[in-house]
Amino acid sequence: MITVLDKPVYRCASLRIRYSTSLLISTALLLLTACRSERTHDATNHSNAAKIDRLAKDGDVQVIALGSCNRASESQDYWSTIAQQDPDLWIWLGDIIYGDSENPEVLKRKYDRQLSSSQYQDFIADVPIIGIWDDHDYGVNNGGKEFKIKVESRDLLFDFLDVADRHRAEEGAYQSYTFGRKPSLKVILLDARYFRDVVRYRDRKTVPSKRGTILGKEQWSWLDKELSKSNADIHLIASGIQFLPEEHPYEKWANFPKEREKLLDMIAKHDVSHPILLSGDRHLAEISRVLHRGKTIVELTSSGLTHSYTSYKHEPNAHRMGPVMSDKNFGVIRTDPQDGIISLEIWGIDGELYHKIQMPLE
Numbered sequence: 001m002i003t004v005l006d007k008p009v010y011r012c013a014s015l016r017i018r019y020s021t022s023l024l025i026s027t028a029l030l031l032l033t034a035c036r037s038e039r040t041h042d043a044t045n046h047s048n049a050a051k052i053d054r055l056a057k058d059g060d061v062q063v064i065a066l067g068s069c070n071r072a073s074e075s076q077d078y079w080s081t082i083a084q085q086d087p088d089l090w091i092w093l094g095d096i097i098y099g100d101s102e103n104p105e106v107l108k109r110k111y112d113r114q115l116s117s118s119q120y121q122d123f124i125a126d127v128p129i130i131g132i133w134d135d136h137d138y139g140v141n142n143g144g145k146e147f148k149i150k151v152e153s154r155d156l157l158f159d160f161l162d163v164a165d166r167h168r169a170e171e172g173a174y175q176s177y178t179f180g181r182k183p184s185l186k187v188i189l190l191d192a193r194y195f196r197d198v199v200r201y202r203d204r205k206t207v208p209s210k211r212g213t214i215l216g217k218e219q220w221s222w223l224d225k226e227l228s229k230s231n232a233d234i235h236l237i238a239s240g241i242q243f244l245p246e247e248h249p250y251e252k253w254a255n256f257p258k259e260r261e262k263l264l265d266m267i268a269k270h271d272v273s274h275p276i277l278l279s280g281d282r283h284l285a286e287i288s289r290v291l292h293r294g295k296t297i298v299e300l301t302s303s304g305l306t307h308s309y310t311s312y313k314h315e316p317n318a319h320r321m322g323p324v325m326s327d328k329n330f331g332v333i334r335t336d337p338q339d340g341i342i343s344l345e346i347w348g349i350d351g352e353l354y355h356k357i358q359m360p361l362e
């Protein structure tokens with residue numbers, strides 16, 4: 001049974017405990033600057049890739065924060081609001097920067113600008129990050145496999161995220177991670193750009209493709225293996241574009257109906273435990289749900305960290321649960337193994353809880 005809470009139920013006012021931890025670590029690091037070799041070793045241990053590996057080995061991941069659509073040139077003050085959730089992990093859901101260029105130097109400059117934000121640096125000093133791209137950080141609005149500098153762009157994304165070398169062996173940006181024991185969590189980040197066939201438009205609306213692919217052959221067979229061998233308690237499956245909504249005229253998995261069906265079939269076929277889809281791109285936040293071949297599959301869309309769909313009035317989505325958030329927002333997934341609950345939450349960047357659903361964690 002799914003409990004839906006349509007209204008804000010509380011305002012988060014928790015202190016950011018990790019800030020003080022970070023301050024202590026920073027001070028300790030300063031005291032070590034006399035020894036160059038030790039400092040280099042220490043920096044390696046504190047790289048994001050090392051933090052992710054440590055988390056996969058030792059840590060439980062019970063609070064996951066996520067978001068998308070970030071202009072590096074806009075205020076980055078919202079990171080301290082997200083940090084109040086004390087997340088164990090941050091997931092970028094695309095449009096990390098608005099690169100929009102065929103020049104790798106432009107993309108790099110914009111990633112560097114994001115990295116130069118002291119608010120972002122404070123956040124990632126404490127919170128390990130992973131992520132996948134959408135179109136604007138890929139380099140071209142609504143782009144797909146035809147994009148000229150996709151190889152260079154992938155490397156720039158992985159450099160920005162500080163992704164471990166083992167993920168660089170394949171083409172494209174898809175990755176998977178397994179974390180935690182109570183409950184165990186598998187995160188699958190799907191690349192919906194690098195291999196995606198061309199999307200056609202008519203009257204500025206997308207035209208469904210009968211034969212085209214989003215993931216491409218190799219990513220599909222990788223995904224099938226990832227899902228078939230997984231015995232994680234919870235599965236987060238992310239892509240920049242929305243999976244479940246079918247009606248709106250923008251980019252979505254439903255523009256490739258067979259690909260959407262194939263994904264849902266694959267989740268049902270492998271009886272994937274607690275499948276939760278994650279997406280961004282839309283400059284709004286909403287929660288959707290389908291029952292597919294007996295399997296309940298939910299989707300949390302969170303989009304608009306620095307700008308949102310302020311002119312939003314209405315958009316049909318037969319799968320939507322509860323309201324649409326058209327102000328700037330981020331998402332949180334929270335597991336409570338003691339109470340046996342998974343929560344999907346939409347937060348405003350003012351720190352107000354806007355919408356939440358809860359599901360039993362069996």
Ligand SMILES: [Fe+2]
Nearest residue numbers: 095134135281
């Ligand atoms: Fe996008």
